[in-house]
Amino acid sequence: MTVDSSLRVIARAKAKPDRVAQVRAILIALVEATRREPGCLSYELLQNHDDPTDFAFVERWASQAAEQAHFMSPHLLATLQQLSGLLASEPQICRYGVVR
Numbered sequence: 412m413t414v415d416s417s418l419r420v421i422a423r424a425k426a427k428p429d430r431v432a433q434v435r436a437i438l439i440a441l442v443e444a445t446r447r448e449p450g451c452l453s454y455e456l457l458q459n460h461d462d463p464t465d466f467a468f469v470e471r472w473a474s475q476a477a478e479q480a481h482f483m484s485p486h487l488l489a490t491l492q493q494l495s496g497l498l499a500s501e502p503q504i505c506r507y508g509v510v511r
Contacts, residue, residue, distance in 0.1 A: 417452060418478050419507040420470040430497040431463050437493045438466055444486040450477020464499065478506070 426434035438456055445454045450473040459465035472478040481487055 415509045415511075416474065417509070418472045418475050419509070420468070420472065420478060420504060421507070422468040422470065422502055422504045424466045424494070424502045425499040426464045426466065427497060427499050428464055434466065434494065434497050437490055437497075438468075441486060441490045445481065445484070448477070448481055448484060450474060450480065475506075 424434070424438070435458065442454060442456055445451055452471040452473055453469075454471075455469045457467045457469060459467070470478070472481070
């Protein structure tokens with residue numbers, strides 16, 4: 412039996428209502444660069460149909476180390492700077508493992 416040691420992450424960000432388009436553009440720009448990172452198995456950006464201020468990344472990383480390296484990547488650090496003052500609250504990041 413193989414064990415899946417990959418890490419699943421759901422990261423949510425809530426834009427200020429008057430900043431949705433700006434936040435959306437910033438987050439979209441993060442996707443392709445992140446997908447090229449070592450250890451990134453998948454990285455999708457979602458936007459809530461009922462609440463357009465609500466964005467979520469659904470991520471799959473090869474390991475916890477790969478996900479942690481993402482936080483030091485230049486493109487993520489730049490994104491966090493760009494988002495300063497545009498979010499209604501701090502992003503929420505939840506990490507999961509597969510239950511078998």
